[in-house]
Amino acid sequence: MEQYSYHEETGKITLEKKTVQNSENAGKSIYLMSLDEFLSHPRKLVRKNNFIHSMTPIQYCKIEKYRECVQGTMRVPKGNKGQVCIHNFGFYLSEQELYLVEESHFLMEYLNKMAEGTYEGYSFRQILLALFEELLQDEVLYLQKQEEHLAGLEEELLKKIPDYFYEMIMKYRKRFNIFHAYYEQLMNMGDVMQTSVNGGLSEEEKAQWQLFSNRAERLHDHVEMLREYLVQIRELYQSLIAVQQNQVMSILTVVTTIFLPLTLIAGWYGMNFPNMPEFGWKYAYPAVIIVSILVIILEIIYFKKKKML
Numbered sequence: 001m002e003q004y005s006y007h008e009e010t011g012k013i014t015l016e017k018k019t020v021q022n023s024e025n026a027g028k029s030i031y032l033m034s035l036d037e038f039l040s041h042p043r044k045l046v047r048k049n050n051f052i053h054s055m056t057p058i059q060y061c062k063i064e065k066y067r068e069c070v071q072g073t074m075r076v077p078k079g080n081k082g083q084v085c086i087h088n089f090g091f092y093l094s095e096q097e098l099y100l101v102e103e104s105h106f107l108m109e110y111l112n113k114m115a116e117g118t119y120e121g122y123s124f125r126q127i128l129l130a131l132f133e134e135l136l137q138d139e140v141l142y143l144q145k146q147e148e149h150l151a152g153l154e155e156e157l158l159k160k161i162p163d164y165f166y167e168m169i170m171k172y173r174k175r176f177n178i179f180h181a182y183y184e185q186l187m188n189m190g191d192v193m194q195t196s197v198n199g200g201l202s203e204e205e206k207a208q209w210q211l212f213s214n215r216a217e218r219l220h221d222h223v224e225m226l227r228e229y230l231v232q233i234r235e236l237y238q239s240l241i242a243v244q245q246n247q248v249m250s251i252l253t254v255v256t257t258i259f260l261p262l263t264l265i266a267g268w269y270g271m272n273f274p275n276m277p278e279f280g281w282k283y284a285y286p287a288v289i290i291v292s293i294l295v296i297i298l299e300i301i302y303f304k305k306k307k308m309l
Contacts, residue, residue, distance in 0.1 A: 001034075002015065002016075002032040002033075004016065004111055006028045006030060008122070012119075013114050015111075028096055028124050031098070032105075033100070035056075035090075046069055047066060047068070050071070057088075058075055060075055060181070061074050061186060061189060064192075069094045072091055073091075074087075074089050074090070074135075077178045079142050079146075084174075084179075088104075089102035089107060090102070093124075093128050098128060110135065123205065126208060132212060133212060136215060143179075143226065146175075147229070153168065154233050157240065161244075172230055173230060176227050176230065180227065187216045194213070254308055257303075258296055
C-alpha cells in the first residue's frame with residue numbers, strides 16, 4: 001500500500017516515504033492499495049460493503065454519489081502494440097481520504113505524474129477529477145494513430161486486397177466498440193457528478209465536470225467517426241471483391257462465347273452422316289480448321305471493338 005498526501009495550500013501531491021499501515025491520518029491522503037489491503041484496512045468507511053460488492057468483479061465505469069462519499073469503479077482500456085489492455089480499479093472518496101483500489105499498479109504511473117505538477121486551488125474532490133483527466137491525456141493521439149492505420153489499410157486495399165482482411169476488420173471493430181462504450185460511460189459519470197445531491201458540488205466543480213463530459217463526448221464522437229470510416233473501408237473491400245468477380249465472370253463469358261461456334265461446328269460435323277457433302281471431301285478437315293480460326297479472329301476483333309477484352 002502506498003500513500004500520497006495532498007496539500008491544498010500548495011496544490012502539491014507528495015508520495016510518503018514509507019508505506020502506511022493501520023494509519024488514522026487526519027490529513028488529506030491518497031491511498032493506493034490492493035483489494036485485500038482495503039478489506040483489512042482499519043478505517044471505518046461508510047457504505048464500504050457497497051463499494052466492495054461493486055469491485056467483485058468490476059463490470060464497467062460508474063460513479064455513485066452519496067452524502068458521505070463518492071465511490072465507483074473504472075475499466076480503462078489502453079492500446080498496447082495493436083492490442084487493448086483493460087485496467088480495472090475502484091475509487092472511494094471521502095472528505096479526507098481517497099482510496100484507489102487495484103491489483104496491477106496501473107495508477108502509480110499517473111499518480112507520480114500528478115506529483116510532478118501542482119493543483120493549486122483544487123479541492124480534494126477535484127483531485128479525483130484530475131486523475132480522470134490524466135487518464136484521458138493521450139487518448140486523442142491514440143485515436144489519431146488508429147485513424148492513420150485505417151488510412152494505411154485503405155491505401156493497401158486499393159493496391160492489393162490483403163489476406164485475412166475480415167480478421168483485421170473484426171479486430172478494429174472490437175477495439176473501437178470497447179473505446180466507444182468507455183467514453184460513453186465517462187460521459188454518464190460526468191452527468192452524475194453534476195447532479196445536485198444534498199447540496200452537491202460547487203459551481204466551479206460542476207463546470208469542471210462539464211468540461212470533462214465534453215471532452216469524453218468529443219472522444220466518443222471521434223471513435224464514432226472511426227467506426228463509420230471502418231464501415232466505409234469494409235464497403236470498399238466488398239466493392240473491390242465484386243469488381244474482381246465481375247471481371248472473372250466477364251472473361252469466362254467472353255471465352256465461352258468465343259468457343260461456342262467451335263462447339264457448334266464440332267457437334268455438327270461430329271454426327272458423321274454418310275450423305276454429308278463434306279464427309280468425303282479430301283480438303284474438308286483443313287477447311288474446318290480455317291473456318292474455325294477465322295471465326296475466332298472475327299470474334300476477338302468484335303470484342304476488342306466493344307472493349308470487352
